[in-house]
Amino acid sequence: MTQVFTRSGLFALRTQIILLAAAIAAGAAVVLGSRLYADKERRESADAGQRLQEARGRLDSARRERDLLAQSSDVFRALTERGLLHGEQRMDLVELVNLLRSRHQLAALDYDIAPQRPLQFAGGRYFASIDVLASRVKLRARALHEGDLLGFIDDLTRTPQGFYPVDKCVIRRVEAAADTIQPRVEAECTLEWVTLREKRGAARG
Amino acid sequence: MKHFIYLTNTRVVSLVSQRRHIVARREFAVSGAGAAAFEMYLANLKDVPTHLFTDLAEEDFRLDTIPHVGARDREAILARKLAQIFRNTPYRHALLQGREPEGRRDDRVFYTAITNPELLRPWLEMMEKMRVPLAGIYSAAVFSAVLLEELDLLFAHAMLVTFTPGDAMRQSYFRDREIKFSRLTPIDLEEGQSLGTMIAEETTRTWQYLDSLRNFGPDDRLEVCILVHPSERRLVEPELRDFAQLQYRVLDIEQVALKLGLKPTPLDSTAEEVMVHLFLLRRAENHFAAEEVRRHSILRGARMALGAAAGLVLAASIGWAGWNLAPALKATEAELRTAAQVNALDREQNEIIKSLPSFGVGGTTMRDAVAFYNTAIRGFPTLPEFLAPISEALRGHPSMRLTQIAWIATDDAKATPKLTRSQGKDAPPVRAVGKSSDPAGPAAQEDPPNPPFSGGRYQVALLEGSLRVNASDFRGATAEVERLAEDIARLTGFRADVVEGPLDVSPTKQLQGRLTERAPATMETRFVLRVVRQKEVAQ
Numbered sequence A: 001m002t003q004v005f006t007r008s009g010l011f012a013l014r015t016q017i018i019l020l021a022a023a024i025a026a027g028a029a030v031v032l033g034s035r036l037y038a039d040k041e042r043r044e045s046a047d048a049g050q051r052l053q054e055a056r057g058r059l060d061s062a063r064r065e066r067d068l069l070a071q072s073s074d075v076f077r078a079l080t081e082r083g084l085l086h087g088e089q090r091m092d093l094v095e096l097v098n099l100l101r102s103r104h105q106l107a108a109l110d111y112d113i114a115p116q117r118p119l120q121f122a123g124g125r126y127f128a129s130i131d132v133l134a135s136r137v138k139l140r141a142r143a144l145h146e147g148d149l150l151g152f153i154d155d156l157t158r159t160p161q162g163f164y165p166v167d168k169c170v171i172r173r174v175e176a177a178a179d180t181i182q183p184r185v186e187a188e189c190t191l192e193w194v195t196l197r198e199k200r201g202a203a204r205g
Numbered sequence B: 001m002k003h004f005i006y007l008t009n010t011r012v013v014s015l016v017s018q019r020r021h022i023v024a025r026r027e028f029a030v031s032g033a034g035a036a037a038f039e040m041y042l043a044n045l046k047d048v049p050t051h052l053f054t055d056l057a058e059e060d061f062r063l064d065t066i067p068h069v070g071a072r073d074r075e076a077i078l079a080r081k082l083a084q085i086f087r088n089t090p091y092r093h094a095l096l097q098g099r100e101p102e103g104r105r106d107d108r109v110f111y112t113a114i115t116n117p118e119l120l121r122p123w124l125e126m127m128e129k130m131r132v133p134l135a136g137i138y139s140a141a142v143f144s145a146v147l148l149e150e151l152d153l154l155f156a157h158a159m160l161v162t163f164t165p166g167d168a169m170r171q172s173y174f175r176d177r178e179i180k181f182s183r184l185t186p187i188d189l190e191e192g193q194s195l196g197t198m199i200a201e202e203t204t205r206t207w208q209y210l211d212s213l214r215n216f217g218p219d220d221r222l223e224v225c226i227l228v229h230p231s232e233r234r235l236v237e238p239e240l241r242d243f244a245q246l247q248y249r250v251l252d253i254e255q256v257a258l259k260l261g262l263k264p265t266p267l268d269s270t271a272e273e274v275m276v277h278l279f280l281l282r283r284a285e286n287h288f289a290a291e292e293v294r295r296h297s298i299l300r301g302a303r304m305a306l307g308a309a310a311g312l313v314l315a316a317s318i319g320w321a322g323w324n325l326a327p328a329l330k331a332t333e334a335e336l337r338t339a340a341q342v343n344a345l346d347r348e349q350n351e352i353i354k355s356l357p358s359f360g361v362g363g364t365t366m367r368d369a370v371a372f373y374n375t376a377i378r379g380f381p382t383l384p385e386f387l388a389p390i391s392e393a394l395r396g397h398p399s400m401r402l403t404q405i406a407w408i409a410t411d412d413a414k415a416t417p418k419l420t421r422s423q424g425k426d427a428p429p430v431r432a433v434g435k436s437s438d439p440a441g442p443a444a445q446e447d448p449p450n451p452p453f454s455g456g457r458y459q460v461a462l463l464e465g466s467l468r469v470n471a472s473d474f475r476g477a478t479a480e481v482e483r484l485a486e487d488i489a490r491l492t493g494f495r496a497d498v499v500e501g502p503l504d505v506s507p508t509k510q511l512q513g514r515l516t517e518r519a520p521a522t523m524e525t526r527f528v529l530r531v532v533r534q535k536e537v538a539q
Helices: A007-012 A014-081 A090-103 A146-157 B033-043 B071-085 B121-129 B145-150 B195-212 B230-239 B253-260 B272-281 B295-355 B363-377 B383-395 B474-489
Strands: A108-113 A130-143 A166-173 A185-198 B002-008 B011-018 B021-029 B050-055 B059-066 B092-099 B107-114 B134-139 B157-164 B168-175 B178-186 B222-228 B246-252 B400-410 B430-433 B458-470 B494-500 B510-513 B522-534
Touching (some): A090 A130, A090 A146, A185 B363, B011 B272, B021 B272, B033 B121, B050 B272, B059 B071, B092 B178, B145 B272, B246 B253, B383 B400, B383 B458, B474 B522
Parallel strands (some): B002 B050, B050 B134
Antiparallel strands (some): A130 A185, B092 B107, B157 B168
């Protein structure tokens, strides 16, 4: 082997030595490249599994939403027609009260609409996508007959525009001279004028 | 492919093997046109690994013993001894043959050399010029021991007789399978002498020589094994006469070839094909060639080793890469399947989304709005609905008249609305005074500025009324009020309690009465009922 490790021996073997060096370099490149590729594939495989899970989650959400909407779309349509999501139209309320007062022949009607506020719920209930707003309305009315007052209240709560749940009412008789046309009954009621507002950033379907 | 050159004093034989079989044979004269023809022939085989066998008369043999020392010292001793014994030739070799059984147990050494290097010089120069990869130079005599071993001719004293190209006969003596002596004799038959008688005479002469060197004991017998072609066997065998110290064994070269697997069998008695075939079966160490002579073979081997290493590195890296990538490729297939699944799921999701009714708001907004409506607004109680069944109950009590109703919708069953006491006409002559049991007492509902929105689970009302009865008929009035409470309590979902009766007769109260002569015939008593209606739970 001393013939190999001489200058002439190494010179005679230069092609093979270069080939071996190139093979080692190529082999290292192949090993490294395959390692990197395998790592990349492993990562992408893991990502693919996650993407699949996410896609399944999205589909399940869509299915749930579809089922929910199937159940609630009619209700929601009715709600939007009643202006639940249209904000407070105070002019409409003023006109509505005037209309109902005339219809039920109320002798007097005072009302007071408080500034709109976010409505608090008992138990701290919270809706993620909507803000529930309400304006507290106090009514004081006088009528000849309690039926007129009750009719007024009933019509107000059943109006096709808006929601006006009455939560407090006091009705009392008013002393009046016999044989006179004077109010004989008065009512003090309080109600919430409820509207909804979609929260900013709520998911749009 | 390998190239074997079998050199004798008069002939040079070229044998080419492929896959352990001799596939070509050419024979040349060692001088004149023969050498030139061989050179031309060699040019075609210059890149083939080459082995040179020598079967020359100028090969000398010596026996010796040297002290048993370490390997490096032994090599130095042997080199010095070889230089002393064969100082004129570089083609020399020392063969260790074990140790002496007695005494210092010295190492036994067999020296051999080609004493006339000029016999090899032209051939080696020819090969050097062509850069022929010469792997080694071998002594045919030394190597022939392998033949006896392969043929199981294992005798204490054996002599192998072979014939070489160029009409010469080699006799090699082996004691206990170790070569001790060899000589080459030209076959130059005299008048009337046959090959058989010549062999008999020469072998007898060699026995005598060996015996003179005290190689044999009184009872030893030399087994002479003669390798001949069948065509010459019948000429040789009749001339051989065994005696007590010498016995002949004629080996049919065709049968030997068949036993060794040499095909085709040799066409004559010369042993070069058998030797080369044996070499292909059991490669021997180089005997005579120095490293400088084998330079091209060593470099060729190094070239091949480097090439093999390069190929091995590439193959290993590719194999490793394949092993490493196999799961990755499987993962890629799985990933493609997953991508297809994701696409299918996304398509289905998109179709669902497209099919959804759009109200211009998000699905969650719609869900929350509907949930709010269902839980808070729908089913929220109303006052007319509360009063309607109570009115029905009051029909059965025509003497009663409601004067005031305080009503609230709440989630608190204990809540009580605020009620302002009314003053009636024709007050009863007896009444309780002092701290009254105010129905709108501690639990009475004030209206805070930002009250929480209740679900209206309960409706609580205070019903204030009056009852006209005969003067001082408090018992009748109380019974009537209690009946009204019972009638209301019978309504589904209702509960009614008398908060204030016509006359509070509890011992803790002060009671005042004012009876006059002109008292009215009837009196109007006051009462307060607390009515609670619980929302029906939807099934």
